Amino acid sequence: AQSVTQPDIHITVSEGASLELRCNYSYGATPYLFWYVQSPGQGLQLLLKYFSGDTLVQGIKGFEAEFKRSQSSFNLRKPSVHWSDAAEYFCAVARMEYGNKLVFGAGTILRVKS
Amino acid sequence: KAGVTQTPRYLIKTRGQQVTLSCSPISGHRSVSWYQQTPGQGLQFLFEYFSETQRNKGNFPGRFSGRQFSNSRSEMNVSTLELGDSALYLCASSLGAQGQETQYFGPGTRLLVL
Numbered sequence: 429a430q431s432v433t434q435p436d437i438h439i440t441v442s443e444g445a446s447l448e449l450r451c452n453y454s455y456g457a458t459p460y461l462f463w464y465v466q467s468p469g470q471g472l473q474l475l476l477k478y479f480s481g482d483t484l485v486q487g488i489k490g491f492e493a494e495f496k497r498s499q500s501s502f503n504l505r506k507p508s509v510h511w512s513d514a515a516e517y518f519c520a521v522a523r524m525e526y527g528n529k530l531v532f533g534a535g536t537i538l539r540v541k542s
Numbered sequence: 543k544a545g546v547t548q549t550p551r552y553l554i555k556t557r558g559q560q561v562t563l564s565c566s567p568i569s570g571h572r573s574v575s576w577y578q579q580t581p582g583q584g585l586q587f588l589f590e591y592f593s594e595t596q597r598n599k600g601n602f603p604g605r606f607s608g609r610q611f612s613n614s615r616s617e618m619n620v621s622t623l624e625l626g627d628s629a630l631y632l633c634a635s636s637l638g639a640q641g642q643e644t645q646y647f648g649p650g651t652r653l654l655v656l
Contacts, residue, residue: 471647532585
């Protein structure tokens with residue numbers, strides 16, 4: 429069965445500290461991988477995506493993610509967190525044969541301490 | 543370029559009623575997908591339309607239906623509303639439907655069923 433696991437429901441980091449949000453997937457062949465962010469009362473915004481090639485991808489707002497096939501992981505990182513990064517983050521997967529259907533993880537709520 | 547718009551933004555209905563939600567994609571986008579977001583189940587795929595054809599459908603009962611018009615605008619309908627249908631309904635649009643497309647999400651319609 430297709431699944432995406434985000435093991436951390438909540439994470440709290442201090443402003444300026446580094447951040448890593450974990451994502452593991454079970455989706456057969458290498459899927460298309462995405463990270464989205466959702467601020468309260470807002471829709472989802474794409475941070476970055478991976479299809480193939482370089483396993484380290486850069487996204488918007490200073491985020492990056494690394495695809496590790498051997499671990500079926502696609503962890504999101506940011507070297508220095510800003511208070512405005514407080515939001516909920518979703519990892520998602522898709523496969524070409526399923527069109528644009530995204531399977532989402534449960535999300536990780538990020539709180540930033542000042 | 544205007545983003546994805548969804549109307550109405552908020553809706554209150556009672557059990558047994560039906561509801562229609564509307565999504566206008568970004569100009570030029572031909573694919574529209576719908577998702578349901580609830581605290582308990584998270585983000586779940588409802589269906590995807592591309593060029594007026596339903597390409598994929600999630601695991602929802604037949605009370606949930608949708609359609610897409612020739613201008614790519616999409617509507618989803620929920621008949622015989624149940625309390626559990628209370629959720630944020632998000633639509634997303636993209637140029638194509640090959641899975642790796644960037645999907646742009648609207649702000650959502652928040653439905654409350656009493």
